[in-house]
Amino acid sequence: MSPQWFGQQISAARPRVVAALAGRLRDLDLAEDAFADASAAALVAWPNQAPRDPAAWLWRAGLRKALDAKRRSAVRERAVLDEPAPPPTPEEALMAADEPIPDERLKLIFVCCHPALAPDSRAALTLKVVCGLSTKRLARAFFVAEPAMLQRITRAKKKIAGAGVPFEVPGRQAWPERLEAVLTTLEIAYAQAYEDAALAGESAGFAAEVLRLSGLLAELTPDEPEVLGLAALVRFAEARRPARLDDLGAMVPPEQQDVGLWRRDLIAEGARLLERAAGFARSGPRQILAAIHGAHCTRAETGATDWAAIAALYDVLAYLRPHAATAVNRAVAIGEARGPEAGLAELANVEGMETWLPYQTALAALSARAGRKPQAAAAYAAALALSPAPAERLYLEARRRELG
Amino acid sequence: MQYMILIYEPEDAYAGEAGQAALQDIVAKHMALAADLRAKGWMKDGSGLQDSSTATTIITKGGQQTLHDGPFAETREHLGGYYLIEVADLDAALSVARRVPVIDGGKVEVRPLAVY
Incomplete structure (x- = not known):
């Protein structure tokens, strides 16, 4: 053994x-x-x-x-x-009497993701209690000191016990809000895992746990299309993980990744989940996000990224989730589908995202392709000043060198 | 479990003619809610409070007590009333608290009672 x-x-x-x-x-x-x-x-x-x-x-x-x-x-x-x-x-x-083990997993997830807890606490608590991640590992992933993370978790547990949070699966009428809280929690957890793993190596995150947790939730609530969508999203994104860094440790964007390194088993699983979700004809932001990630993965079959399809999906997402981050990603897709000037025009409508790394990265790449060297150089400098993770830093420095 | 539902509202919202009309509307809703909670056997206690200008605060420091004219905290929202309810759990308490009528900008806090 x-x-x-x-x-x-x-x-x-x-x-x-x-x-x-x-x-x-x-x-x-x-x-x-x-x-x-x-x-x-x-x-x-x-x-x-x-x-x-x-x-x-x-x-x-x-x-x-x-x-x-x-x-x-x-x-x-x-x-x-x-x-x-x-x-x-x-x-x-x-x-x-050898009582068989009852299945209370869904209840536990609903308790850990109760909307009466702060969103950050929910994600940490879920990963701690359900998946057994250590406080130390969570502290690293959420960029807080270990005592602060311990306090966050202790406080959340104390509130659950003290405030009388019920250990129950909420009634169906409460599901829109309660399930939303669960999905948001898993999204926060996955966003952390995704970022964390971009650093790779020793600090490789808990993506495997989120993969398992989202699959578990899809198994426990098979009639909820957004749950299936999230499970699909995580699978499509994780499928590309082995190709996300080049030999030098620099980030590789999805459209340039070696599809031979992608995990076909996860892509197939994601496609099955998303197809099942579509059967309910109740769309939502996670299903659209999953479709975007799925569209990237389709390159493994077709050899080319269908940017027009991705841009159209971002149109829908921008409507469902009108956030500046969505607008930035949409501008990138439009830049690929209809040319850099069209992308820059979209990006010009985005306000207040100057200190968000993907914004500067997008501005730099689109400007470079449009032949606007000074703007591109300025945006690369701005991006590098935002203290990117090592993998992104290497990528940005290489792009800046290409500008000449 | 017993829960205290504390209602905080900006007091100036009830000023003027429109404010008074809003107050009447909200008081009527409180009466209806309280009646329903009583019928269900959930209501332990509850009341509105007179406005914060009637408050007197006793401050204890260094063994000395001094009186202060007004509420303890200088905030825009003031404690305006409370319910004390007995329900099964936090979800039940929250669903009652969501039904507490407040004026725009109002806040409702739900706190379990300490059990010793």
């Missing part, structure tokens, strides 16, 4: 086991502690006898340990020494 196999089993079982423990114990901290105790026990027990069902094993061990701890602290509180062990509670009797 390799440590790797062990780690995989533990992390694969985690969402289901922690969710079941949280559902039973009604306390996220206790559930996490119980899972940690159960994992430690597994480390000792499994080499002697591999479990038939690791999740069920961890669930039983975790629940037993949590109930033991509760009982011990209850005894301690009464300050009675040498008291005989109390008779088993109905819960413990149930345990003896």
Whole structure:
């Protein structure tokens, strides 16, 4: 039994086991502690006898340990020494009956993404509790100091317990708002993972967790097109990850990536999810974003990027999500589809994004293609002054050198 | 669980003739909400407060108590009323709080009571 196999089993079982423990114990901290105790026990027990069902094993061990701890602290509180062990509670009797592990994962996700929590806290808490990411890793990914991240998570847990956030899947009438909060949380988490991984190497992020989490949500709510859209989006974007950096570590834009490096399995999975979403005929921003990422991936089949199609999708996205960031990306697509002058004209309508790196990058690239060297040079200088990540810095410096 | 619903509103919003008309409308909505909460058995207590110019604040510092004419915080929105409700959980409390009528710019805070 390799440590790797062990780690995989533990992390694969985690969402289901922690969710079941949280559902039973009604306390996220206790559930996490119980899972940690159960994992430690597994480390000792499994080499002697591999479990038939690791999740069920961890669930039983975790629940037993949590109930033991509760009982011990209850005894301690009464300050009675040498008291005989109390008779088993109905819960413990149930345990003896080999209660199957309940599936409470959706409830746990809804709790961690409750709109009464700050959006940043929701993303961190979900990754911590559901996926088991360490506070240290989360602190790095969200660019905050570790004590600040710990405080954020502690505060969120305290609010859940203190304010009476229910451990329930909300009623259907509350879904528009509640599911929106879940999707936004996963989007924030994925945006972090995507950025983080652009740095590559040792700091490679938790994209795999978001990939799994979005797939899990699609499995648990198969009738929600935006959930399917998000799962598709993450798959299309992750499919291109192996091609995102060149040999020197510089960023490679999607239209120049080596399609031979793309993961076809993820592209196929994304396409299936997006097709299923389309069957509901209820469009939304995640489905459109997924379609844009999907359109980039289509180059693997056709050999060319269909910029006209991508620009049309950005038209829809700009309507659904009228944000300046969308407008910048739309200008880039229009620049590719209809020429750099058309792109620059669109970009000229975008206000207040001068300190956003993609804005300056787009301005520089479009200006260069339009033959406006001084503007391009100024925009590259402005972009480099915004302290880009190493991969983007290398890319921008190379483009600036090409200007001559 | 018991929750306190605290209502903060800009007081000047109720000034003038239009303000008074708005006030009448909002008071009527409060009555209707309170009646519904009572019928459901959720209402523990609740009331509107007189405006903040009637407030007196006692400040304790260094063992000394001094009186201050006015509310403790100089903000545009003032505590104008409250509900004390007993419901199952935060979601239920939030759905009640969403029904609390406020004038534009009003804020409604939901706080669980501490249980000892």
